Amino acid sequence: MSLLQTSQLDVHIASTQVCNNLNINCKPGEIWGILGRNGKGKTTLLHSFAGLYPIHGGKIFLQQKEIQDLSRRQIAQQLGVLLQHHEDSFPANVIETVLTGRHPHINHWQWESKHDFKLAHDALETVQLSHLKHRLINQLSGGERQRVAIATLITQNPRLMLMDEPNSHLDLKYQIQLLQTLCQEARTQQKTIIMTLHDLNLAARFCDKLILLMGEGETITGNTNTLLNEENLHRLYDYPVSRFDTDNYPMFVAK
Amino acid sequence: MQKPLTVLILLIFISIISFVIALSVGSLPLSFMDVLQTLQGKGSPITHSIIYDLRLPRAYVAFITGGLLALAGMLMQVLLRNPLADPYILGISGGASVGAMLAISMGFSGLISGSAFIGSLISIILVFGLSHGQGNWNPSRLLLTGVVIAAGWGAIINFILTMSPERPLKGMLFWLMGDLSHAQIEHLNSPILPLVLITGLLLSLAMARSLNILAQGEMQARILGIALSPIRLSLFLLASALTAVAVTHAGSIGFIGLIVPHMMRLLMSSDHRWLAPASVLAGGSLLLLSDTIARTLIAPQQLPVGVITAFMGVPVFLYLLNRGYRQQAIL
Numbered sequence: 001m002s003l004l005q006t007s008q009l010d011v012h013i014a015s016t017q018v019c020n021n022l023n024i025n026c027k028p029g030e031i032w033g034i035l036g037r038n039g040k041g042k043t044t045l046l047h048s049f050a051g052l053y054p055i056h057g058g059k060i061f062l063q064q065k066e067i068q069d070l071s072r073r074q075i076a077q078q079l080g081v082l083l084q085h086h087e088d089s090f091p092a093n094v095i096e097t098v099l100t101g102r103h104p105h106i107n108h109w110q111w112e113s114k115h116d117f118k119l120a121h122d123a124l125e126t127v128q129l130s131h132l133k134h135r136l137i138n139q140l141s142g143g144e145r146q147r148v149a150i151a152t153l154i155t156q157n158p159r160l161m162l163m164d165e166p167n168s169h170l171d172l173k174y175q176i177q178l179l180q181t182l183c184q185e186a187r188t189q190q191k192t193i194i195m196t197l198h199d200l201n202l203a204a205r206f207c208d209k210l211i212l213l214m215g216e217g218e219t220i221t222g223n224t225n226t227l228l229n230e231e232n233l234h235r236l237y238d239y240p241v242s243r244f245d246t247d248n249y250p251m252f253v254a255k
Numbered sequence: 256m257q258k259p260l261t262v263l264i265l266l267i268f269i270s271i272i273s274f275v276i277a278l279s280v281g282s283l284p285l286s287f288m289d290v291l292q293t294l295q296g297k298g299s300p301i302t303h304s305i306i307y308d309l310r311l312p313r314a315y316v317a318f319i320t321g322g323l324l325a326l327a328g329m330l331m332q333v334l335l336r337n338p339l340a341d342p343y344i345l346g347i348s349g350g351a352s353v354g355a356m357l358a359i360s361m362g363f364s365g366l367i368s369g370s371a372f373i374g375s376l377i378s379i380i381l382v383f384g385l386s387h388g389q390g391n392w393n394p395s396r397l398l399l400t401g402v403v404i405a406a407g408w409g410a411i412i413n414f415i416l417t418m419s420p421e422r423p424l425k426g427m428l429f430w431l432m433g434d435l436s437h438a439q440i441e442h443l444n445s446p447i448l449p450l451v452l453i454t455g456l457l458l459s460l461a462m463a464r465s466l467n468i469l470a471q472g473e474m475q476a477r478i479l480g481i482a483l484s485p486i487r488l489s490l491f492l493l494a495s496a497l498t499a500v501a502v503t504h505a506g507s508i509g510f511i512g513l514i515v516p517h518m519m520r521l522l523m524s525s526d527h528r529w530l531a532p533a534s535v536l537a538g539g540s541l542l543l544l545s546d547t548i549a550r551t552l553i554a555p556q557q558l559p560v561g562v563i564t565a566f567m568g569v570p571v572f573l574y575l576l577n578r579g580y581r582q583q584a585i586l
Contacts, residue, residue: 054479061424076480087472089336092525100468108461111528209468 002027003160003192004049004062004079010057010217011041011048018045021218022058026209028159028190030182033203033224034049035196042196043084045213048166049194050081062160080158082149091138094148098123098133101155116155123151126181127174131195142169150178161186163195167202175225179206200241200252204228212236226240228252259529266536273540275316277547278306280327282554305364308440311540316438316504317546317560318539319448323501325538328512329530330494333466334487335394341513342498345401348507349408350378355506356415359423367430367437375499378404379544383491384494388558392487394473399478432559433508435546442504451500456535458493462486463527470525508561510568511538521575541567 002025009022018041026032034042038085043093047053049060051067060067062078080101092100102116102121112120132140134156137148146169161182167175183206186193197203203210203224210227212220214236220227228250233241240255259495278290285293285302293302327342335344338425342348354374356365386392386400415429442448465486469476473483498512515538519530544564552558 050478052474071480072477072482076478081478083474083478089338090332090470092467092470096467096524097471098527100471100479103464103468119493141574143347149442165544209452 002061004194005061006049006058007061007063008058009048009055009060011045011053012056013041013044016041017217018048018213019211019219022211022219022221024158024209024211024221025089026192027195028192029187030209031186031207032192032194032209032211033195033197033207034211035200035203035214035236037215037239040213041216042213043164045211046081046164046194046196050079050162051075052081059098060214076156076158078158079160079162080153080156082153082161082163082166084147084168086137086145088138091136093134093136094124094129094140095133097137097148098151098155101120101152101157104156119157120151120155123154126154126233127151143171143174146170147174147178150182154182159191159193161191161193163193166195167197167199175202200228200233201249204249204252224251259523259526259533262519263529263533263536266533266540270519270536270540270543273543273547274314274318274450277317277543278310280547280551281305281310287485307443312440312442313435313438313546313550316442316448317435317543319452320435320501320505320508321427321515321542322452322535322539323455323497324508324512325446325515325534326452326459326531327497327501328538329516329527329534330466330490330497331512332516333470333527334490334494335398336470336472337394338400338517339513340398341509342494342501343507343509343512344405345382345495346378346397346405346408347375347382347498348497348502349412350381351375351502352431352507353411353415354407356412356419356427358558359426360415362417362423364426372499372503372549375502376494378408379492379495379499383476392484396486398493430506433506433561433564435505435560436550436557438504448500448504451497452535455493456531458489459531461533462489466490466527467525470527505560508521508542508564509563510564511542514568514572515541518572518575 004026006022006024010020011018034045036042044053048055062075063068067075098120099112099116102112102119106112106116124133127150129144129147129151132144137145140148150166166179179202182193185191207224209222210224212227212232214220220232228243230243231242242253242255244251269552275287275290279285279287283305289298289302290306292298292488293306320367324342331340331344332338351371351374355367358370382401382404386397391440419427465481468479477483516530516534519533519537523533529582542564545567546560547559549558549563
């Protein structure tokens with residue numbers, strides 16, 4: 001059983017190769033991280049997993065079905081994406097925005113039910129924004145806007161969550177708290193998370209498996225603990241990194 | 256009660272009051288009772304003739320045209336995700352204007368509407384074909400194509416105006432600024448206008464929840480399960496059709512399509528399920544009241560209604576915008 005599977009996946013951005021012959025198998029309850037330098041295609045790879053970016057070769061399977069054969073609505077019922085940038089040219093308020101997460105689950109002429117409102121309110125509770133629910137989203141700070149986006153994803157309630165830099169703009173407290181909540185929920189409810197990260201310490205703390213984008217299409221995949229060694233990281237970031245092992249999880253410091 | 260519902264009910268009352276005012280006011284003022292009796296078929300022949308031959312057709316065309324423009328403006332703004340978009344931004348009114356002016360300059364006054372409609376269709380097909388050509392159909396490309404086509408029509412309009420003899424010039428200028436004086440009793444009997452408005456409103460309501468999400472960007476829309484091409488195409492065709500019908504009946508009346516959707520967003524909600532019906536009612540009332548002023552202010556002379564919509568719309572809009580910002584600052 002796998003939630004997301006790729007077979008011989010080949011993705012390019014113009015002339016840059018992101019991955020070549022990438023085979024991964026994300027099982028329920030697993031947390032995956034994508035690491036790499038700027039411009040190596042972390043976001044692009046995440047988007048191609050969601051069928052939002054055209055791939056050049058290979059196949060992507062969402063719960064055993066090839067993603068190309070599914071409609072956007074079918075995809076949205078199982079897969080949610082946290083984007084890095086938000087477009088707010090016609091701002092709605094916070095609760096309306098969070099409720100849009102229910103769109104793939106509601107029939108055409110139907111309005112949001114009490115159940116949908118409850119999910120949205122619970123999600124706002126989780127990201128600790130209930131007090132701002134009637135505020136317009138263009139009046140929020142960067143971190144608050146990011147938490148609204150996370151709440152929208154929680155309200156969508158997909159089995160597979162793809163998150164692009166979930167910790168961007170967030171205070172230390174929310175970086176840890178929110179990732180902890182999301183990852184714990186994924187583990188207990190057999191969901192899968194795939195996220196791009198910049199922070200090695202967060203990756204070491206939360207991810208079970210990693211995809212390292214080394215550049216020129218080379219990828220290394222495997223268990224977090226074995227992959228995050230000084231040699232791999234030096235190559236990955238083109239800069240030396242020291243690893244210190246502690247009782248819980250390893251810590252990383254740039255030299 | 257929910258705030259949007261309150262506003263919507265209020266707008267229904269305002270619409271009815273606008274009709275009563277439009278039917279009462281004029282060179283022969285009628286009382287509310289006169290209007291009511293005539294509508295029930297109990298009035299004198301004179302009031303009957305004033306209402307059914309003159310005021311009602313004009314009020315009816317004004318209200319529906321206003322509704323069409325406001326709805327088209329709302330759809331265009333979401334399609335292009337640009338707050339400055341209005342029904343005319345893609346050049347549809349330019350094509351219609353050229354068609355109408357050609358008919359006026361050749362003296363075929365009976366063909367003005369038909370030729371305006373053909374002009375707007377040509378413009379729609381041109382913009383669609385040019386921006387859709389390579390299959391890559393994004394809002395910025397559509398916007399640029401539309402704006403360039405509109406500029407092209409503008410040049411042709413100026414050319415026709417410059418070359419035109421004195422006599423048809425005033426008719427052309429009135430048409431360009433929007434003019435409802437052509438409304439006749441036939442319009443009351445033809446089902447086209449209400450049919451287009453109601454169909455447009457129903458289709459908008461069918462898309463409304465998707466529009467809420469599309470307003471958050473195309474990427475987010477795809478993520479939440481919306482197939483982009485069909486909704487873009489429906490939005491473009493629907494907004495264009497509504498605009499073409501409005502322009503054909505009343506010339507290019509400005510401001511309604513731009514400001515009414517924004518007014519409603521500031522007043523009630525940015526949820527398109529409320530916004531669509533509210534825009535129709537508010538656009539209709541605003542144009543109806545504007546036209547009533549346009550034909551009575553310096554009677555017996557008439558002003559182009561577009562002048563009044565601008566005079567009324569601009570301050571109202573600026574007030575709402577300011578109020579909106581103040582509220583935001585307090586919150």
